[in-house]
Amino acid sequence: MARDLPPPLAGIRVVDLGWITAGASSSTILLDLGADVIKVEGPGALDPFRTWEGADPRSDWWNHSRHFVFTNRGKRSLCLDLKNPLGRQVLLRLLETADVLVENFRRGVMASLDLAPAMLRRRFPRLVIASISSQGETGPDCEMISYGSTLEAMAGLAALTGAGDAPVISGRHVNYPDQVVCLFASGAIIAALVERDRSGDGAHLDLSQRELTSFLLGEELIAAAAGAPSPRQNNTDPAEPGERLLAEGDGWRVEWPGGTAAVRDGASLCAADEFVRGTAVLRTPDGSPAKGIPFRLATRPLAVEDVCHNLGADNHAVLTKAGFSDGEIKALEEAGAIATAPRPNTG
Amino acid sequence: MPAPLAGRRVLDLGALCSQRPHALAVSMAAKLCRIYGADTVRPLPASGEPFATLPPLRPDGRSSLDIFLNAGKRCGSSVGPFDAAIGDMAALARHAAAVPIKARISVFGPGEDPPMTELGLLALSGLLGIVGDALPAAPARLAGHQAAYAAGLAACTGLLAAVLAGREEVVDVSLLDVTAWLNWKVAADTMATGIAPARGDTTSNWFTVPAKDGHVALVYQDRDWPRLRDLIGDPRLKDQRFGTDHARGTNRAALLAIIGPWFAARTRAEITRAAQEQRVPIGPVMQPTELLKDPQYRARGFFAADGMPVLPVGWNGQRLGGEIADGA
Numbered sequence: 001m002a003r004d005l006p007p008p009l010a011g012i013r014v015v016d017l018g019w020i021t022a023g024a025s026s027s028t029i030l031l032d033l034g035a036d037v038i039k040v041e042g043p044g045a046l047d048p049f050r051t052w053e054g055a056d057p058r059s060d061w062w063n064h065s066r067h068f069v070f071t072n073r074g075k076r077s078l079c080l081d082l083k084n085p086l087g088r089q090v091l092l093r094l095l096e097t098a099d100v101l102v103e104n105f106r107r108g109v110m111a112s113l114d115l116a117p118a119m120l121r122r123r124f125p126r127l128v129i130a131s132i133s134s135q136g137e138t139g140p141d142c143e144m145i146s147y148g149s150t151l152e153a154m155a156g157l158a159a160l161t162g163a164g165d166a167p168v169i170s171g172r173h174v175n176y177p178d179q180v181v182c183l184f185a186s187g188a189i190i191a192a193l194v195e196r197d198r199s200g201d202g203a204h205l206d207l208s209q210r211e212l213t214s215f216l217l218g219e220e221l222i223a224a225a226a227g228a229p230s231p232r233q234n235n236t237d238p239a240e241p242g243e244r245l246l247a248e249g250d251g252w253r254v255e256w257p258g259g260t261a262a263v264r265d266g267a268s269l270c271a272a273d274e275f276v277r278g279t280a281v282l283r284t285p286d287g288s289p290a291k292g293i294p295f296r297l298a299t300r301p302l303a304v305e306d307v308c309h310n311l312g313a314d315n316h317a318v319l320t321k322a323g324f325s326d327g328e329i330k331a332l333e334e335a336g337a338i339a340t341a342p343r344p345n346t347g
Numbered sequence: 348m349p350a351p352l353a354g355r356r357v358l359d360l361g362a363l364c365s366q367r368p369h370a371l372a373v374s375m376a377a378k379l380c381r382i383y384g385a386d387t388v389r390p391l392p393a394s395g396e397p398f399a400t401l402p403p404l405r406p407d408g409r410s411s412l413d414i415f416l417n418a419g420k421r422c423g424s425s426v427g428p429f430d431a432a433i434g435d436m437a438a439l440a441r442h443a444a445a446v447p448i449k450a451r452i453s454v455f456g457p458g459e460d461p462p463m464t465e466l467g468l469l470a471l472s473g474l475l476g477i478v479g480d481a482l483p484a485a486p487a488r489l490a491g492h493q494a495a496y497a498a499g500l501a502a503c504t505g506l507l508a509a510v511l512a513g514r515e516e517v518v519d520v521s522l523l524d525v526t527a528w529l530n531w532k533v534a535a536d537t538m539a540t541g542i543a544p545a546r547g548d549t550t551s552n553w554f555t556v557p558a559k560d561g562h563v564a565l566v567y568q569d570r571d572w573p574r575l576r577d578l579i580g581d582p583r584l585k586d587q588r589f590g591t592d593h594a595r596g597t598n599r600a601a602l603l604a605i606i607g608p609w610f611a612a613r614t615r616a617e618i619t620r621a622a623q624e625q626r627v628p629i630g631p632v633m634q635p636t637e638l639l640k641d642p643q644y645r646a647r648g649f650f651a652a653d654g655m656p657v658l659p660v661g662w663n664g665q666r667l668g669g670e671i672a673d674g675a
Contacts (some may be wrong), residue, residue, distance in 0.1 A: 001515050008512035033508045070535045121663075136661065139646040145623055146566070149553050150630040153564035158555060158632045160490030163479060167632045168487040169564050171553045173477050173544050176489065179529045180497050187504035188660050191383050194511050195351035203349065206661030211649055214638060215659045217491045218415040219403055224635035225654025226405035235466070235488045238402045239367070243466045245485060252486060254470040258462025261470050263486055266533040266543030269473040274455045280472075280527035281534050289538045294501040294528045296456070297509075298517035 007034025
């Protein structure tokens with residue numbers, strides 16, 4: 001098998017309007033597979049991950065949020081005000097040469113920016129638009145406010161999870177639906193690119209995090225539909241009777257046929273040899289830890305190839321490549337359509 | 348109807364894997380390929396389909412796990428031309444050496460396959476230890492087959508990337524890497540601060556609360572608190588013990604003593620409606636039987652025959668795959 005080939009998504013251009021995890025990390029998987037990803041944020045509408053740990057006014061806090069930097073390493077950063085008509089025109093110019101648009105705004109925001117997917121599909125028929133949302137683009141609950149753990153509850157996962165009397169959600173340390181959707185959404189986007197190669201037509205993908213969370217309990221839903229009960233199994237798996245969860249000292253231990261392990265916390269996870277050798281967390285070229293890559297390829301070692309760019313660091317490069325002249329870029333700056341810092345009171 | 352893998356043949360070696368987490372991951376990845384249009388062939392061992400007797404079982408004795416994962420796949424031989432194969436290392440070496448695209452599931456990485464279960468993966472990845480009530484309470488295992496299915500999603504994504512590139516490839520998916528990848532926030536916070544987040548710690552302000560007819564998920568950010576506090580309307584909530592996320596976490600028992608009766612006196616629907624009107628992201632804990640009748644899912648056509656969930660993506664407004672629950 002050939003080695004050191006170009007990455008499989010080389011030549012694919014992604015415009016990333018994704019926020020926090022569900023949108024932004026889906027784009028990061030595409031980046032790791034070789035796509036060129038431009039992360040677009042407005043000076044008054046930053047990715048909320050930038051303010052996750054507060055906003056110290058004595059610093060350029062927007063460039064240092066741990067979770068943001070961890071997730072968005074390697075993307076080019078364009079700080080573009082989509083509420084400014086000039087900014088919207090810039091985005092449309094970028095989409096002329098883009099293959100993928102990823103967004104996970106609250107439903108209705110794209111339309112309010114005059115960027116409704118239906119319009120974009122007509123204007124850019126080869127574009128793959130991935131709309132990742134809580135409950136999907138349609139239906140009576142499509143505008144419901146939720147975080148990932150709200151959706152765990154509404155998807156059936158919480159009802160079946162828990163070691164005691166109460167159902168359990170994964171909570172803010174995990175927010176499970178936000179994490180797992182990235183593995184599925186990135187695949188669906190690539191599937192749409194494969195389909196485009198067949199048909200010549202792009203797609204609008206309507207991805208519901210709640211639906212995915214239920215889908216991953218599919219066997220329970222089929223059983224329930226046939227009239228079987230849906231008991232909470234606590235920490236057991238009826239198919240694995242040899243598993244045990246045992247109290248041990250101040251913590252817990254798991255035993256299974258052929259193996260045993262302490263239930264790890266973050267410290268023991270990060271110190272574990274398999275974790276250090278693995279791909280869940282990798283290092284940027286400057287040695288900083290960064291979100292890793294959930295697979296390896298034989299034809300090319302996948303790596304985190306770049307650090308996280310500062311907000312708007314790539315404004316000039318991205319716009320020049322898109323055909324804007326220096327004078328046009330200067331005009332955009334003067335009109336406040338592009339920036340390198342948030343507007344006051346953002347965050 | 349879009350079918351990106353139409354005309355391609357995928358070999359599903361899930362029934363020939365030596366360990367169950369691998370088998371579940373492989374079977375999920377192959378299921379996705381089938382829905383994306385591939386002719387998916389699943390060779391069986393002489394003993395038959397290994398999932399056929401696994402829970403959950405329907406009242407008629409059939410395994411709904413088997414139905415969910417294998418509907419629409421064809422039983423058949425591994426002999427013949429295939430575009431892609433999915434399996435563990437041994438099954439791929441034996442049955443798919445000449446297949447150009449392979450997705451290979453392992454525990455820790457290629458060739459590292461010690462005996463493992465999903466509970467073991469959750470423990471090793473930290474994803475077991477971070478969910479549930481604070482120590483000394485037991486942690487809570489996420490229901491179902493989350494560790495294996497997530498690896499199946501990752502395997503399918505890597506396989507599709509190889510198809511797009513049009514070249515030979517081996518996509519290696521480590522069950523532990525994927526499960527730890529899902530738990531990245533714990534790793535990131537530990538590496539940055541030297542302090543490991545703990546389940547039920549003072550920042551863990553999201554949990555379920557009893558309602559009149561079940562539970563709701565109490566989920567909110569600090570900025571949502573004033574609206575939630577005013578919705579409940581108890582003046583004691585203005586006490587400084589509840590003024591910040593950290594304070595509410597520290598005083599969780601006192602907080603619950605005040606807000607608990609408000610939730611207990613209302614149905615899940617009443618609580619959700621009131622919270623949503625204030626843009627607070629509280630939602631009901633729903634049972635599988637309730638989901639089957641859920642208006643949102645019905646409006647979006649999420650269930651096919653016999654409770655089979657369709658692929659959770661609308662593709663230009665269409666659903667893919669033509670799910671048939673009894674088609675295995």
